[in-house]
Amino acid sequence: MAPESGSNKREALSAALRRYPQFELAIRRLMARSEAFCDMCEELAEAELALSRVDGVPSGLREARRAEWQELVDRLVAEVGAALLDKDVVVKPRPDR
Template structure:
């Protein structure tokens, strides 16, 4: 594992947690079980970072890039949420056991 990989995972976890703090346990479990979920969260973290730096882009394309990054973030947040809701059915504490 590359040294950067652990940092990427932390950033990915943080990106998902900022959006869905009530699902911390589900996020942790999904990140441990699903490479696809990890990738989605990493993409979210990268898109958030890119959006935070959009003011450095040439003014002629800045607003277009801002809109593109925001659209990507919105789509990734929705995908993460869908994954968490699907997984939440599995990770809810079982009553009566």
């Protein structure tokens, strides 16, 4: 595994955990089992990074790029959430007694 690959996996894990900290175990399990889920989380991390750097884009393009990146981030967050809820690895919390 290339060093960059390990870094990408850490960033992907961090991106998913920032959005869904309550599903940490499920996220870790899915990342270990599903390359597609890992790819989705890596895309989320990359989109968040691009959005965070949008102020460096020339002013004439900045707002259009900001909207594009935000839309992509929102879509990927929803996809990660759907993947978490679709998997059997998520255990619903028991109601308080």
